[in-house]
Amino acid sequence: MKPHVHFREIEGRSPGYYALLGFLGLLVLAGLVSALYMEIEGHWVTGMSNQVVWGTPHVFAVFLIVAASGALNVASIASVFGRLHYKPLAPLSGLLAIALLVGGLSVLVLDLGRPDRLIVAMTHYNFKSIFAWNIFLYTGFMAIVAAYLWTMMDRMGRPYGKPVGLLAFVWRLVLTTGTGSIFGWLVARQAYDAAIMAPMFIVFSFAYGLAIFLLVLLAAYRWTGRPLGDGLLRRLKNLLGIFAAASLYFVAIFHLTNLYAAEHAGVERFILLDGGVYTALFWGGQVLVGYLLPMAIVFSGLGRSRGWIATAAALVVIGGLAQMYVTIIGGQAYPLILFPGKEVSSSFFDGVVADYAPSLPEVLLGVGGIAIALLGVAVAVRVLRFLPEDLRDELVEAQAAAGGEGGSGTAGGERPGGAAPEAAAAPGSAG
Amino acid sequence: MSATDTSRRRFLTGAAAAAAGLAVAPGVFLMPLAQARRAGEPASSDVRWGLLVDTTRCSDGCDACVRACKEENGWEGVGRPRTDAQWIRKVKVRDPRTGHTQSLPLMCQHCKHPPCVDVCPTAASMKRADGIVLVDKHVCIGCRYCMMACPYKARSFIHEDVHDQRAHAPRGKGTVESCTLCVHRVDAGRVPACVEACAAEGGGALVFGDLKDPSSEISRRLAAHGAEEIRADLGLDTGVRYYGI
Numbered sequence: 001m002k003p004h005v006h007f008r009e010i011e012g013r014s015p016g017y018y019a020l021l022g023f024l025g026l027l028v029l030a031g032l033v034s035a036l037y038m039e040i041e042g043h044w045v046t047g048m049s050n051q052v053v054w055g056t057p058h059v060f061a062v063f064l065i066v067a068a069s070g071a072l073n074v075a076s077i078a079s080v081f082g083r084l085h086y087k088p089l090a091p092l093s094g095l096l097a098i099a100l101l102v103g104g105l106s107v108l109v110l111d112l113g114r115p116d117r118l119i120v121a122m123t124h125y126n127f128k129s130i131f132a133w134n135i136f137l138y139t140g141f142m143a144i145v146a147a148y149l150w151t152m153m154d155r156m157g158r159p160y161g162k163p164v165g166l167l168a169f170v171w172r173l174v175l176t177t178g179t180g181s182i183f184g185w186l187v188a189r190q191a192y193d194a195a196i197m198a199p200m201f202i203v204f205s206f207a208y209g210l211a212i213f214l215l216v217l218l219a220a221y222r223w224t225g226r227p228l229g230d231g232l233l234r235r236l237k238n239l240l241g242i243f244a245a246a247s248l249y250f251v252a253i254f255h256l257t258n259l260y261a262a263e264h265a266g267v268e269r270f271i272l273l274d275g276g277v278y279t280a281l282f283w284g285g286q287v288l289v290g291y292l293l294p295m296a297i298v299f300s301g302l303g304r305s306r307g308w309i310a311t312a313a314a315l316v317v318i319g320g321l322a323q324m325y326v327t328i329i330g331g332q333a334y335p336l337i338l339f340p341g342k343e344v345s346s347s348f349f350d351g352v353v354a355d356y357a358p359s360l361p362e363v364l365l366g367v368g369g370i371a372i373a374l375l376g377v378a379v380a381v382r383v384l385r386f387l388p389e390d391l392r393d394e395l396v397e398a399q400a401a402a403g404g405e406g407g408s409g410t411a412g413g414e415r416p417g418g419a420a421p422e423a424a425a426a427p428g429s430a431g
Numbered sequence: 432m433s434a435t436d437t438s439r440r441r442f443l444t445g446a447a448a449a450a451a452g453l454a455v456a457p458g459v460f461l462m463p464l465a466q467a468r469r470a471g472e473p474a475s476s477d478v479r480w481g482l483l484v485d486t487t488r489c490s491d492g493c494d495a496c497v498r499a500c501k502e503e504n505g506w507e508g509v510g511r512p513r514t515d516a517q518w519i520r521k522v523k524v525r526d527p528r529t530g531h532t533q534s535l536p537l538m539c540q541h542c543k544h545p546p547c548v549d550v551c552p553t554a555a556s557m558k559r560a561d562g563i564v565l566v567d568k569h570v571c572i573g574c575r576y577c578m579m580a581c582p583y584k585a586r587s588f589i590h591e592d593v594h595d596q597r598a599h600a601p602r603g604k605g606t607v608e609s610c611t612l613c614v615h616r617v618d619a620g621r622v623p624a625c626v627e628a629c630a631a632e633g634g635g636a637l638v639f640g641d642l643k644d645p646s647s648e649i650s651r652r653l654a655a656h657g658a659e660e661i662r663a664d665l666g667l668d669t670g671v672r673y674y675g676i
Contacts, residue, residue: 042591042604049513050587053575113573113588113605121572124553131552131576187665188546188582336584338537338661339524339676346522346537347512348584355513 005088005399007153008389010224012382017223024375031368034361035110043113046362051354052332057111059324060366063208064104064373065138065179066201067320069172070209072097072145074236075152076172079165084400085235089217091386094149095377096213097172098142103373105138107365130181137175144168153385176202183327190267191331196257200250204323207243211294211316214240216377218310220387229393230304237309241298244316248291251323263340270334270353271326278330281322290319329356467620479543479562479670480612481642482626483649483658484535486675488634491534494521496637499628500538503613504600509591516587516602518610519625524676533676536625536637539564539585539610540661541670547577547586556607562642562670563612571606578607582662585609612670642670 010017038046048055075090075097077083109115125132148168151157157164180201186192214236221228255272258264269275271282294312302308333354338344344351381387468474500519501507508515519538525531541564547556548564555570556577566577566586578586586609593602599615602608613623621627622639629637640649652658658672 039605043588044511044514044590048588049590050516050578050584051513053578053588113575113607114571114603117570117572120553120570124555124570126548126551126554128549129552129576131550131574135552182576185550186546186580188580188662332579336582338522338583341526341528343525343527344522345525346520348517348520348522349513350520350522350537350584 005388005395006390007091007385007387009383009385010220010381010387017378017382020223020378021375024371024378027364027371028368028375030364031107031110031366031371034364034368035115038111038361038365039115045359047357047359048362049354049356051349052329052356054328054332055111055356056325056329056358056362057107057365057369058328059321060369061104061107061111062179062182062328063320063324064100064107064369066176066205066324067208067212068097068100068104068205069141069176069179069202070205070207071100071213072168072172073206073209074213075148076165076169079161080169084403085232085396088388088391088396088399089213089232091149091152092217092220092381093213094145094152094168095380095386096216096373097145097209098149099373099376099380100209100212101138101142102376103369103371106372107369110365111362130178130185134175134178134182137171137178141168141171141175144171172205173202176205183331188336189331189334190264190337191271191327191334194254194258196250196254200247200254203243203246203250204320207240207247207290207316208320210236210240210243211313211320214313215310215317216374218306218313220381221391224387226387226389226391228391229396231393232391232396233306233309234303237298237303237312240313240316241295241303244291244294248287248295251286251291266337267334271330275330275334275353278326278333282326282330285322286319286326288319289315290323294319332356468618474559474561474563474618476560477643479642480541480617481562481640481649481670481672482541482612482623483638483640483652484671484673485634485636485638485652486533486535486673488636489533489535489629490634491521491523491532493534493633495628495632496536496625497521499624500610503597503616503624504611505593505595505597506587506600506602506608507595511590514588514590516589516608518587518608535673535676537583537585537661538625538671539612540583540667541610541612543668543670545667546580546582546665550576550580552576559614561617563614563617564609565611565614566607566609568601568603568606568608571603573605573607575607582665582667 046055072093074086074093078086078090109118121135127133144164145168147157148164151161151164177198180198183192184194184197217228255268258268271278273279294315297303297308297312303312333356335349335351335353338350497519504518506516506518519536522535522537524533524535541562543562545556545558545564548558552574553570553572555567555572556564557567558564573588575588578588586607588607589602589604592604596602600611616623626637626639629635638649638652640647642650644650645654652674653672656674658674659676660667660669660672661676
């Protein structure tokens with residue numbers, strides 16, 4: 001019999017698994033309680049103000065939404081670009097994409113002034129607003145990726161894998177364009193108003209999504225004791241390095257272009273030179289931690305170690321959060337230019353850098369969004385066959401060489417049925 | 432709401448109206464405004480309400496317009512400047528090269544192409560046919576995207592429970608609000624509270640009227656002396672224009 005990559009639910013009976021669920025559940029609960037607190041008291045209990053209207057929840061929400069579209073890339077690489085080695089990872093990729101989007105949207109909705117009016121957002125549309133478009137882009141993304149998962153995981157869906165995969169890929173590009181354009185189309189603010197924000201967010205999404213994918217993959221296979229090939233990891237970590245480098249390129253072009261225009265000198269000076277916490281987060285967080293260190297790790301000998309690969313991925317995530325903080329909060333902290341060339345002052349903080357410090361409820365809500373995503377993944381891999389039980393390189397190579405199971409859908413849609421031998425479960429499985 | 436408060440409000444409203452009636456500044460609102468709209472009658476695109484600010488008559492120490500707006504629309508804060516709403520504020524503008532300073536009121540500019548209306552996902556931000564930009568408090572979900580989009584920082588998010596609301600200017604925690612150009616007064620054939628107060632107590636720097644009517648005071652002043660828009664480079668065609676900036 002040909003070697004196959006088999007998919008199987010994780011066992012999910014160990015104390016470790018329940019501890020993970022309990023821990024994530026607590027974080028979700030803390031996030032919900034925080035949202036309720038902000039809702040009842042009003043936003044004055046947060047760090048937000050009329051100067052910085054989008055705070056830490058938006059940092060987490062936009063990060064998660066951007067990462068969600070990026071997490072789908074692994075599946076797209078397999079089904080759209082025909083790199084069959086990635087096929088066994090496609091179901092996890094789709095699952096993470098949906099879970100991260102749900103996590104991000106939860107934060108976004110719970111931070112609304114009137115989250116109870118979600119139904120209004122679903123029934124009143126202004127189609128000139130990119131936000132209104134995003135409502136369709138987000139819900140459509142979830143539906144399309146769910147269909148995409150069906151083509152991967154159900155024999156009946158397999159023939160549709162290629163077209164649905166292509167649709168999902170195009171949709172995710174449009175979705176991240178929409179997310180980047182939330183900022184790119186803001187003509188009023190010096191830190192935004194740039195067409196490059198949309199493609200830059202797409203490149204960010206490649207890096208953030210893959211980093212989270214790598215972390216979840218490494219954790220899942222380590223905790224369940226399932227074999228995971230080094231060859232597969234090598235491909236993924238190299239890709240992560242390339243995405244970090246591409247992100248750095250876009251960020252460099254964005255700032256260089258702004259620096260060339262005298263009208264943007266003020267905001268560039270603020271972000272790059274004398275913006276205090278924002279300058280520190282830009283150079284130390286976004287550039288050093290988010291791009292340079294991960295590149296140094298994955299492209300050096302360190303990249304052979306799983307611990308270092310995980311470190312690089314975690315650094316990309318931290319750098320990504322720093323990037324969102326600088327972009328979203330730094331962009332608002334810098335005052336609006338009402339009269340170019342003039343100094344302005346008022347009782348409404350005109351002309352001064354706005355102060356903002358994240359409050360505990362905001363942070364808990366944001367972390368709660370991450371927990372919602374991870375909890376969803378942890379439960380899903382327990383009840384459905386998202387994870388291959390063996391990802392040794394020989395198996396992955398053999399399957400890729402065999403055309404990834406006839407080249408439709410993604411590899412390993414093989415359904416073991418109810419009679420899969422228990423011996424297939426990896427020894428010492430903690431799942 | 433205690434009876435005392437109501438009577439105080441009634442007294443103040445009456446007093447303000449009386450003061451305004453007594454101290455009419457020449458040329459500001461002697462001319463009749465368009466007729467009051469009947470209830471249920473839609474706003475007409477035959478008019479475009481606008482405001483001219485003559486900054487040469489606006490002095491640094493005066494905040495009559497701000498006080499009048501607070502009183503009229505009931506947005507007195509609770510002493511938390513970072514989160515308290517401001518529908519109108521006095522802004523001091525200084526040229527660092529020459530030291531020349533000016534003072535002017537800044538509020539919603541009632542743009543012809545308002546970015547807040549463009550970005551609002553639910554169409555709660557809207558522009559009436561007569562050019563007044565408003566927020567429908569029943570449809571606003573509090574996403575604050577309009578505040579990100581407004582070049583004038585004209586909008587405020589209500590960060591906490593509000594009290595002492597005026598019946599004509601409903602407010603609600605978790606929604607966004609801004610200058611309504613005193614739409615309730617305009618619809619009743621009156622001028623905004625700030626204009627009335629500026630004429631009565633200030634320098635008579637504010638002229639309200641129909642930008643589409645060439646014979647209106649505001650149109651005649653604009654034709655004779657010109658005026659600028661703040662951030663005219665954005666091409667928003669604001670309904671509020673400034674002379675002397």
